[in-house]
Amino acid sequence: MTVEVKFESWQLSDEQFFQLCQDNRDLRLERNAKGDLIIMPPTGGETSNSNAGITAQLWLWNNLHKLGVVFDSSGGFKLPNGADRSPDAAWIPLEKWQALNSQQKERFLPLSPDFVIELMSPSDSLETARKKMQEYLDNGT
Template identity: 65%
Template sequence: MTAITFNLNNIIKLTDDQFYQLCRDNPDVKFERNALGEIIIMSPTGGETGRHNARLTAQFVFWNEKTKLGEVFDSSTCFKLPNGADRSPDVAWIKKDRWDALTSEQKEKFPPIAPDFVLELLSPTDSLQETQKKMQEYINAGVKLGWLIDRKTGRVEIYRPGKETEILQLPASLSGEDILPGFVLDLKTVWE
């Protein structure tokens, strides 16, 4: 099953609070909302994608526990981007000072902040073209570094503001560069 997008804008334009409540009232459904206000119903991941997502997220958590440089978020976290979109990357990271600048209420709901880093792991039901658009949306929103990983083809796309997308084939690891200082993502298990 692929993601389903539907537009209610001619009937009702959901406020941020209404969208948040829609998500809360339907916890078994993963929603996103694009910049046009269209609601996107995301299909659940399969076992392999979920297993790899967990392994990837764990590497970020272990690094962050050592460095204490920020906060790591899993795919269940929805962020309110500056363009009005509500997005849930598979892995996200925000620098500590930026996260600490949010109020308790902002942290509790959908944080109104673009992460510093995002990772999307393409699942068999994801559209490459739509995910590439989402990655560009993240960069346009202020994300400093983004990785799109396609396990099926072994392709990794690296997104940075103001630069062409860098494409790698079956890399063994990825550097967090100056955004995630000292972090190296081990990709060996992803390609298994």
Template identity: 55%
Template sequence: MLSSPLVLTLPPSIQLSDDQFFELCQINHDLRLERNLKTGEIWIMTPAGGETGNRNFSLIVQLGSWVKQDKTGIGFDSSTGFRIRGATKDPMSPDAAWVRLERWNALTPEQQQKFPPICPDFVVELRSPSDTLKSLQKKMEEWVRLGIQLGWLIDRSGRQVYIYRQDGSQDCLQNPETLSGEMVLPGFVLDMSEIW
């Protein structure tokens, strides 16, 4: 089993600006870094194991195929960090995300190049062996608070999918064969046989 994130605590006298943190992430591009804005801690996230990475790849391929055909938005993989006002972590990084094209095009080229200051319309979190279900549920609740329209938390070990919506409604599906993108991603259906 993979370990929990390594936590680097900075003294209060060291305050990294947004640009400095972005530069730190670029210099250490092999690491996935997140910053807790309340405590000033920097979390060094462990990479995914082979099985989780493979399932996440299958998820990205399916979402990417739909994005390419639909053309109403753009997709992102787990290496993308979103800088969202009001978030407790900076940046927030889902395993997969999608943003409506008109919202993405409203950003400046510099904003698109760095950590985009936008909350995705759709996010997916795929639970890995090092994740606790409770921590990911809290993360999904934060995504809803920050403005996602639809979110999926896929728990492979329990063969459950937790669905989160902007209106606060939630569902828990037991071993579904497919997932629907509902009105947010019309026509997108995720084949869960490639994820389980």
């Protein structure tokens, strides 16, 4: 079950959130546009296997066409609305990747991916998944 922790009295800076993620690599952490922390449980074997397959297929397609860069679920994106998201798989065109400086490439990428895949696990609700996909669309995906 995904847990959303509301931070109404204080906000983590981008640097603090990045450091929190680095210090807690066993947790899947995201932030919504309001700055609330979202803690997601690890996935089970079936979901993890499906995630690996989806990412592999996207990577193979990109490797064949060499049009961009592929990211797995450990990659973070700072969306234009301020949310920090880590889709199960994502792709950006090579031009976007090359436009980033080395420091930006080492942090959560400051952009919305052009293509994302979010695989629903048994603990995800359809409503939450739809809202998340709408957020990607609203931010340029």
